[in-house]
Amino acid sequence: MDVLFLIIVLSFLPISELRGGIPYAIYHGTPWFVAYPLCAALNALVAPVCWLFLGTAHKLLLKWEWYNRFFKRFIEKARAKLAGGVEKWGWFGVSLFVAVPLPMTGAWTGTLGAWVLGLSKWKTMLAVIVGVLIAGAIVTSVVVFGVEALRFFLKE
Numbered sequence: 445m446d447v448l449f450l451i452i453v454l455s456f457l458p459i460s461e462l463r464g465g466i467p468y469a470i471y472h473g474t475p476w477f478v479a480y481p482l483c484a485a486l487n488a489l490v491a492p493v494c495w496l497f498l499g500t501a502h503k504l505l506l507k508w509e510w511y512n513r514f515f516k517r518f519i520e521k522a523r524a525k526l527a528g529g530v531e532k533w534g535w536f537g538v539s540l541f542v543a544v545p546l547p548m549t550g551a552w553t554g555t556l557g558a559w560v561l562g563l564s565k566w567k568t569m570l571a572v573i574v575g576v577l578i579a580g581a582i583v584t585s586v587v588v589f590g591v592e593a594l595r596f597f598l599k600e
Contacts, residue, residue: 470591487576491572
């Protein structure tokens with residue numbers, strides 16, 4: 445499978461996002477200064493795509509019982525994770541939530557949580573973009589410095 449295609453898929457999927465796209469890209473020879481903006485831009489596209497889905501297809505899919513049950517459970521988890529931070533920190537809280545490159549945090553959950561909490565679409569998208577840029581910088585730094593540290597220690 446084409447490396448660029450997998451970088452795109454990994455950067456956009458909810459389970460991997462930047463935590464998957466950037467390391468994969470760098471591992472396969474993409475320079476960090478190309479991998480970071482490419483993966484961050486792809487991951488930032490999650491916010492408008494997610495918002496579009498929630499405004500259209502989601503309403504149709506709610507008629508299916510299995511989807512309705514799954515989505516309610518997912519919503520409750522997202523609300524529980526995001527509500528305290530948003531109440532305390534506002535839009536900065538959404539950015540911080542997205543910026544932490546851990547499982548179940550990121551652009552998908554941040555956008556969904558902001559939607560559930562009734563936050564503004566445009567402010568949410570801006571907060572998600574800021575969070576994605578921070579998360580991308582963190583992941584890129586860890587990968588680049590981690591690879592350099594391995595090279596250093598394996599030389600000796």
